[in-house]
Amino acid sequence: MVLSVDNFYLGGTEMSENRNCIQSKIKEAVCIDTNRVYDSCADKDCLEDLRVYFTSSAQCLIDKATNVRCRGSEVLNAFIEVERVPFNRGFYSVDITYFFKVCLDVFCGHANPPTIVEGLASFSKKCILYGSEGNVKVFSSEFASCETDTQLEMTNTNPKAKVQTVDPICLDAKLRKAHDCCDPCHKPGRLPKCVCRCFDGDFDCYDHEPEKIVTVTLGIFTIVQLERDVQMLIPAYDFCIPSKECSCDTDNPCDAFRKIQFPVDEFFPPKEGCLKGDTFTGCGCGD
Numbered sequence: 001m002v003l004s005v006d007n008f009y010l011g012g013t014e015m016s017e018n019r020n021c022i023q024s025k026i027k028e029a030v031c032i033d034t035n036r037v038y039d040s041c042a043d044k045d046c047l048e049d050l051r052v053y054f055t056s057s058a059q060c061l062i063d064k065a066t067n068v069r070c071r072g073s074e075v076l077n078a079f080i081e082v083e084r085v086p087f088n089r090g091f092y093s094v095d096i097t098y099f100f101k102v103c104l105d106v107f108c109g110h111a112n113p114p115t116i117v118e119g120l121a122s123f124s125k126k127c128i129l130y131g132s133e134g135n136v137k138v139f140s141s142e143f144a145s146c147e148t149d150t151q152l153e154m155t156n157t158n159p160k161a162k163v164q165t166v167d168p169i170c171l172d173a174k175l176r177k178a179h180d181c182c183d184p185c186h187k188p189g190r191l192p193k194c195v196c197r198c199f200d201g202d203f204d205c206y207d208h209e210p211e212k213i214v215t216v217t218l219g220i221f222t223i224v225q226l227e228r229d230v231q232m233l234i235p236a237y238d239f240c241i242p243s244k245e246c247s248c249d250t251d252n253p254c255d256a257f258r259k260i261q262f263p264v265d266e267f268f269p270p271k272e273g274c275l276k277g278d279t280f281t282g283c284g285c286g287d
Contacts, residue, residue, distance in 0.1 A: 030236040033229065038159065039129040040225040046171070052102050052119035052214040055201025061106050061117055062175075063211040069105040070170035070216055071116065076101050076195050080161045082226075085128060092131045094161045094224055097124045099195045102216055104173060118199065120191075121216060129226040131159030138229075159226045168220040178213050 054062055062068075076099045085091040100121045105114035136157040143151055191203065 025237050026235040027238060028236050029233050031231055031233050033231055035160070035227040036230045036232065037225050037227045038131050040223060041127055041129065042223045043125075043127070043221070045123075045125065045220050045222070047123050047168070047218045047220065049174075049215040050100075050121040050123060050218060052104070052121050052216055053203050054117065054119045054214075055199055055203060057201055058117045058119065059210055061108065061115055062214060064108050065106045065175055065212065066109065067107040068173050068175045068214055069107070069114070070173035071103040071105055072167075073100050073102045073121075073170045073216070073218055074167045075099070075165055075220075076120075076198055077192065078163050078165065079192070080163060082131075082159060082161050090130055090133050091128055092159055092161075092226060093126055093128055094226065095124065095126050096161075096163055096222075096224070097122060098165075098220070099192075100168060100218065101198060102170070102173075102214075104214065119214065120195070120199065120203065121218070123218075127224055129161075129224065131226040132228060134228075157229050159228050162225045162227060164223040164225075166221055168218040170216060171219050172217040174215050176213055176215060178210050 078099070079097045081095040083093050083095070085093055100123070102119045102121050104117050104119065106117045107114050134157060138155045138157065140152050140155075196203075
């Protein structure tokens with residue numbers, strides 16, 4: 001491709017006009033207090049053969065089971081710890097512990113319908129991210145809204161980790177004899193109360209030694225960010241004033257239903273390459 005001088009001139013003129021247009025809309029530079037992401041990473045983990053722990057009543061069903069099938073899984077909680085990396089200034093290790101609720105179909109016989117059982121699995125991982133340096137103590141004039149009107153506690157500007165994830169994909173579930181693969185009496189350890197409240201029962205009290213265990217393979221996508229509270233100077237266009245009026249009208253249910261478009265894709269699933277956002281254009285699909 002050959003570019004002439006005129007092309008460069010026109011391109012430069014257009015860029016200059018756009019820049020002038022943007023600058024004309026900027027009214028002032030404003031200092032804001034916000035969180036800045038200093039470093040981040042995205043990861044795709046395949047967690048193989050995670051042991052699923054059950055309450056005492058659910059473990060009795062597992063011992064009688066002939067087969068299991070995974071119905072799904074969800075992330076109950078993720079506990080995060082941030083520590084400085086020795087001899088590597090500005091870098092921090094982010095330790096993450098995930099707690100998963102695993103839902104299983106438990107088959108106890110060929111003629112019997114499956115029983116739905118829920119269990120707990122956990123996984124820990126570590127990543128190293130850059131979080132810069134500095135440790136400033138922050139005091140605020142705000143007070144807690146209580147009878148004593150105590151001032152809010154001191155905070156600092158140390159980096160904070162943030163984890164974004166979606167519920168994992170359950171790839172496989174296996175029913176195994178306990179003595180063939182691990183210590184059957186092994187327990188999940190000390191669990192947070194917020195995790196224990198998601199189950200009916202206790203994980204530490206078994207009436208007998210487990211005869212069978214369940215292991216699952218999960219696929220999970222995560223984004224880990226390390227951010228700090230900083231002051232930044234940004235261009236401001238104007239104050240944000242809502243243009244939409246508040247409406248309190250309640251539509252008739254049938255009127256609301258008539259506004260919904262007919263779900264054509266549910267009755268006639270699109271072919272591969274015809275989905276919105278796909279770059280394939282050889283299927284003759286309309287917009």
